[in-house]
Amino acid sequence: MAVELNNIRFHYASNPGKTVLNIPSWSVQNNDHILVTGPSGCGKSTLLSILCGLEHPNEGSVTLFGERIDKMNARQRDRFRANHIGYIFQKLNLIPYLNAIDNIMLATRFCESNKVTSYQEVMAMLDSLNMSAQDWNKPIRLLSVGQQQRVAIARALINKPKLLIADEPTSSLDLSNRDAFMALLMSMIEMTNMTLLFVSHDVSLSGYFNHTQQLKQINHIEGGDNAF
Amino acid sequence: MLFKLALLSLKDRKNSVLLSVLAMTVSIVVLIGIEHIRQQTKANFASTISGVDLIVGARTSSMNLLLYSVFRIGNPTNNIRWDTYQAIANSKQVKWAIPISLGDSHKGFRVMGTTPEYFDFFSYGQKHGLTFKTGSRFNHVFDVVLGADVANQLGYRLGDKITLAHGIGATSFSHHSANPFTVSGILARTGTPVDQTVHVSLQSIEAIHNSGPQTVQLSEALSLIDVQDDPSLQPKTITAFMVGLENKMAIFQFQRTVNEYALEPIVAILPGVALSELWQMMGMLENTLLLISVLVFIAASFGVSAMLLASIRERRHEINLLRMIGAPAYFLFLLIQAEALLITLLSCGLGLSLLSTCLWLFGDELVSQFGLNIDANLLTLNTLYVTMATMIASVLIAIIPSLTGYRHAKQLNN
Ligand SMILES: Nc1ncnc2c1ncn2[C@@H]1O[C@H](COP(=O)(O)OP(=O)(O)OP(=O)(O)O)[C@@H](O)[C@H]1O
Ligand SMILES: [Mg+2]
Numbered sequence: 001m002a003v004e005l006n007n008i009r010f011h012y013a014s015n016p017g018k019t020v021l022n023i024p025s026w027s028v029q030n031n032d033h034i035l036v037t038g039p040s041g042c043g044k045s046t047l048l049s050i051l052c053g054l055e056h057p058n059e060g061s062v063t064l065f066g067e068r069i070d071k072m073n074a075r076q077r078d079r080f081r082a083n084h085i086g087y088i089f090q091k092l093n094l095i096p097y098l099n100a101i102d103n104i105m106l107a108t109r110f111c112e113s114n115k116v117t118s119y120q121e122v123m124a125m126l127d128s129l130n131m132s133a134q135d136w137n138k139p140i141r142l143l144s145v146g147q148q149q150r151v152a153i154a155r156a157l158i159n160k161p162k163l164l165i166a167d168e169p170t171s172s173l174d175l176s177n178r179d180a181f182m183a184l185l186m187s188m189i190e191m192t193n194m195t196l197l198f199v200s201h202d203v204s205l206s207g208y209f210n211h212t213q214q215l216k217q218i219n220h221i222e223g224g225d226n227a228f
Numbered sequence: 229m230l231f232k233l234a235l236l237s238l239k240d241r242k243n244s245v246l247l248s249v250l251a252m253t254v255s256i257v258v259l260i261g262i263e264h265i266r267q268q269t270k271a272n273f274a275s276t277i278s279g280v281d282l283i284v285g286a287r288t289s290s291m292n293l294l295l296y297s298v299f300r301i302g303n304p305t306n307n308i309r310w311d312t313y314q315a316i317a318n319s320k321q322v323k324w325a326i327p328i329s330l331g332d333s334h335k336g337f338r339v340m341g342t343t344p345e346y347f348d349f350f351s352y353g354q355k356h357g358l359t360f361k362t363g364s365r366f367n368h369v370f371d372v373v374l375g376a377d378v379a380n381q382l383g384y385r386l387g388d389k390i391t392l393a394h395g396i397g398a399t400s401f402s403h404h405s406a407n408p409f410t411v412s413g414i415l416a417r418t419g420t421p422v423d424q425t426v427h428v429s430l431q432s433i434e435a436i437h438n439s440g441p442q443t444v445q446l447s448e449a450l451s452l453i454d455v456q457d458d459p460s461l462q463p464k465t466i467t468a469f470m471v472g473l474e475n476k477m478a479i480f481q482f483q484r485t486v487n488e489y490a491l492e493p494i495v496a497i498l499p500g501v502a503l504s505e506l507w508q509m510m511g512m513l514e515n516t517l518l519l520i521s522v523l524v525f526i527a528a529s530f531g532v533s534a535m536l537l538a539s540i541r542e543r544r545h546e547i548n549l550l551r552m553i554g555a556p557a558y559f560l561f562l563l564i565q566a567e568a569l570l571i572t573l574l575s576c577g578l579g580l581s582l583l584s585t586c587l588w589l590f591g592d593e594l595v596s597q598f599g600l601n602i603d604a605n606l607l608t609l610n611t612l613y614v615t616m617a618t619m620i621a622s623v624l625i626a627i628i629p630s631l632t633g634y635r636h637a638k639q640l641n642n
Pocket of ligand 2 (some may be wrong): 044045046
């Protein structure tokens, strides 16, 4: 199993009265490409934060590839994340004043299994993402949103993570850019045995995935969340 | 990678960073400048005069006597009579005595009348005697010996004719010659007030002040030996005189004798003792200056920290991102420390170069205006210590924003 959650309960420390996640049991198969959908505020990003060890569940166990990350200390979780998880956000995926190459190299810095990534590899990766060489050395903020998201894919994949997590990476893209992005992302991972966990409120993306789940089927919040 | 990231991140915020660097640079210029000048003046100061056992002048505070006789600062309240000088100079315990007469000035430099023996007995530092860069001591009434800075700044060379007289003296000489004095010698640099002094014979001082018709008749070529006994050129008063004793053990006893001299109120001081008293007074001032400069520096460091602290808020995404790619929380602590260190390093570099340039450009000005002989070379052990202290202080103060960065990284409240 890539992901196994059991009896998870979580609320933010700043708002103890409101349980955001209550997941009795949930798992994701190795190599699965899964889309999790749900409306804004239903806890998608929170779930991902727990999976990558940035937030800690109040109760329950989080097992990734057989390792209990809820049992790890902070340093071990940082290492685990650097070594095994790739992450793509909705936006602001990259450090704006670094160029594409430095952004990607920075990600290799913290990964132990990937100390020897060369500039050649990075360039090859950018090349396969249809980035023209003239944009490799520009500060990220001078690139278009579509270009930035492509560099973000490269950044997320450079360490060959076992689990790729994407948090609404297409929501800032227009329709044609969205399709181009999805096609590119899927082509980049189809040859690998990466597990993809993709969250979005956009159900129309489900064609790209093996499975689509609604978060409310996984997350049992009493009375539902009708905040929006 | 850490420093590259810190550097690029600072470059990305160059406006606010530049202001911080400027504030820091100014504070470092002040700090290192004051410390450097302090060390240099202290060294200079202690070596202003040596080999002189006593300085005798009209009764006044020892500080005042030291200031005008050695540093040529201020004016003597009273002169002493020539016969008083002679009475003391001729006593058995006295090995040598050199009269000095101050009063006039030439283009901002003090003119001092003395005897040729002055060049034998005056010494400074570790008993360095005076040496001539060119020429020799005065042999004629209208010979003049220039201190190194005087010659340098006024561009005088050996054999140049110059006018020293002013006031009534000038009119009387103008009948005779516009430039009655001839440069007979230029002293090598000493780093003491001697460098800013114009030395002439006591007789010529007398000649300047006697504006009677007979003075006009004086020839430039008159040898000092020839006029030795000329009563019209015999000084009636002098400002002070320096004394060397036969027996150094007798200094205090001789000092008492002088202080009790019945015919005129005079006082004798030990230059070494008076120098250290004066240094204590100045030292207090300089410690105050140093304290102020330290406070200025600390203020600048807090300014840098405030800037870094403010930046953390706007760098929230950057921090999240670094955490997401696996950077441990302490990486953020180090990153902000690195930024503070880079700012301090840059400011130190800028400050030191600015200060050396200033000292190099205005060193002459300092010498002529304040009698401060400051070495433009800042690369001393002391500067190194001060620079290291600034680094350490800025790192310590930067703990505040660094810890904030660390806490943000830990909590990740996006
Ligand atoms: N740092 C935080 N502190 C306190 N409450 C938070 C925090 N982040 C999110 N929440 C709350 O937790 C709930 C879930 O938020 P989350 O960001 O997981 O939703 P989401 O499904 O990702 O929404 P969106 O589609 O808008 O990104 C929301 O009610 C939100 O207000
Ligand atoms: Mg979200």
